[in-house]
Amino acid sequence: MRAVVQRVSRAKVSVDGELVGSIEAGLCVLVGVGRNDDASHALALAEKVVGLRIFEDADGKMNLGLLENGGALLAVSQFTLMGDARRGRRPSFSFAMSPDAAEPLFERFCDACRKLGVRVETGRFRTDMKVELVNDGPVTLLVDSERAF
Secondary structure (H helix, E strand, C coil), X not given: CEEEEEEEEEXXXXXXXXXXXXECCEEEEEEXXXXXXXXXXXXXXHHHHHHCCCEECCCCCEEECHHHHCCEEEEEECHHXXXXXXXXXXXXXXXXXXXXXXXXXXXXXXXXXXXXXXXXEECCCXXXXXXXXXXXXXXXXXXXHHXXX
């Protein structure tokens, strides 16, 4: 699994003009599921994301995780994160898991974050979503289960 993690002041996601998820301070996490991913990847990714120490402490150092900061998480499924643009101009999505198989793993990631104590809002799987956010810092990290765990 692959995630783009952004520290945000606020973030929201809409589908067809309807607000479906919204948070104030916390993390906006774009999540892609790869064809070789399984439940263990979803759980490990959740632990990694929730535990990232990317919020400032009283001394202004990035020393706090999401739980210590009291923030929420907006998770948005994004299969294009699995795109491979190394050759040509059109990305290949052959590394992405099929939507029917990916949705339960995305949900498992969200549920694991909730079980770790985080309030989680989500987009709507397999829809055209509009994501708006204010990146705080900016702080943006790429976390990839193939490389990070």
